[in-house]
Amino acid sequence: MSKPIGEPAPAGETSHAIAECTVAESTDMLTRYQLLDPDGNYDPDTVPDLSDEDLIELFRWMLVQQIVDQRMVKLQRRGEMGTYASGRGQEASIVAASYALEEQDWLFPYGREAAALLVQGMPLRDLMLYWRGVEDANMQKDHGVFPPAIAIGTHIPVGVGHAWGQRLAGEDAISALYHGDGHPSTGEYQAGANFASVVDAPALFYCQNNGYSISAPFEAQTGAASVSQKALAWGMDGIRVDGNDPLAVYDAVRQAREHVVDGNPTIVEAVTYRLDAHTTNDDPSRYRTDDEVEWWERREPLSRYRSFLESEGLWDEIDEEAMRAEIDDWFDEAKAAADAYDPGGVEEMFRHLYDDLPAELEDQLAEFEAFLEERPDAMDYIEERPKR
Numbered sequence: 001m002s003k004p005i006g007e008p009a010p011a012g013e014t015s016h017a018i019a020e021c022t023v024a025e026s027t028d029m030l031t032r033y034q035l036l037d038p039d040g041n042y043d044p045d046t047v048p049d050l051s052d053e054d055l056i057e058l059f060r061w062m063l064v065q066q067i068v069d070q071r072m073v074k075l076q077r078r079g080e081m082g083t084y085a086s087g088r089g090q091e092a093s094i095v096a097a098s099y100a101l102e103e104q105d106w107l108f109p110y111g112r113e114a115a116a117l118l119v120q121g122m123p124l125r126d127l128m129l130y131w132r133g134v135e136d137a138n139m140q141k142d143h144g145v146f147p148p149a150i151a152i153g154t155h156i157p158v159g160v161g162h163a164w165g166q167r168l169a170g171e172d173a174i175s176a177l178y179h180g181d182g183h184p185s186t187g188e189y190q191a192g193a194n195f196a197s198v199v200d201a202p203a204l205f206y207c208q209n210n211g212y213s214i215s216a217p218f219e220a221q222t223g224a225a226s227v228s229q230k231a232l233a234w235g236m237d238g239i240r241v242d243g244n245d246p247l248a249v250y251d252a253v254r255q256a257r258e259h260v261v262d263g264n265p266t267i268v269e270a271v272t273y274r275l276d277a278h279t280t281n282d283d284p285s286r287y288r289t290d291d292e293v294e295w296w297e298r299r300e301p302l303s304r305y306r307s308f309l310e311s312e313g314l315w316d317e318i319d320e321e322a323m324r325a326e327i328d329d330w331f332d333e334a335k336a337a338a339d340a341y342d343p344g345g346v347e348e349m350f351r352h353l354y355d356d357l358p359a360e361l362e363d364q365l366a367e368f369e370a371f372l373e374e375r376p377d378a379m380d381y382i383e384e385r386p387k388r
Ligand SMILES: Cc1ncc(C[n+]2csc(CCOP(=O)(O)OP(=O)(O)O)c2C)c(N)n1
Pocket: 112, 150, 151, 152, 153, 179, 180, 181, 182, 183, 208, 210, 212, 213, 214, 278
């Protein structure tokens, strides 16, 4: 019988999944997958080797995720964003995993990881443009960010191919493939995972298991007890970590990255919970209870991490109000820049597909432009962005 998402086992205990799926030969991960329990207790000897500045930065990025989520949802409600997928509740799993990556690593997103993209260097303006449907925002080559994959599972084989390329080129880099718990149920994911282990691709499959795939709870969309244990069948390693514990997530992804860069693809499953709706188009009250949400609200990651910072004596160095104001200002500036962005035209759809547009696509573009010249009224039926 599969085990539904619930409270992670206390530190020191192993879950069935972890006992069977270890990274390399080490059993370290078995006892260290949760470092900071929901009440803020921890063993100081297990705190990852991060400077005080980094520990504070982790908090700041989690706050970035929270504020960006809140403000993007508000913009969507005002009709200024197409749609938006909030990561509220998942701040620790989003931020700590990306914080464990190296600058040269590539991130293949699926959409619910705003702060991870920003940590990677993607401009906040471009994140807004992306959610407004501006194709140009998908071009983040300089920041090692692939376009977010809206079709579930499709970025997995592409990301594995990219990782394989990194290995063939002898790069000291990995591809981190962010995804949800519904993704491994797709054919694309299974083909990608299988291929990754055959070619020893430096691909890190980073699953945020937030309990649901839209309205389908985890146990309704797979018979497996966990995502991490699926790694075994594909000949990979798997780690299941408490996704609301930023220290454990950082530690797990850090260790996994070292393993992956040596050509050992690995699945890291961060068990967390989506507190907001799936997207701004969803009504979660139709499929989950208030009690369940409240249970997880009490375990949300920012307060847990705040108590850790207090215990470490670092909270005194943080002016949360000033930090919030700074992030709000950053958001305002990015919004103004997004609003000022040139609206573009129909050629935008074709612009970044190829370095040199093939003849048949050039023909299509010319045909489209000629049609619009002849029938300018057709523009009324084309939804134009940006929405503001
Ligand atoms: C190929 C395909 N089928 C269906 C959808 C509709 N869809 C959008 S998100 C989603 C569920 C994703 O769930 P999960 O992988 O658990 O990620 P989460 O959004 O919960 O973080 C589905 C089915 C899609 N985008 N692509």
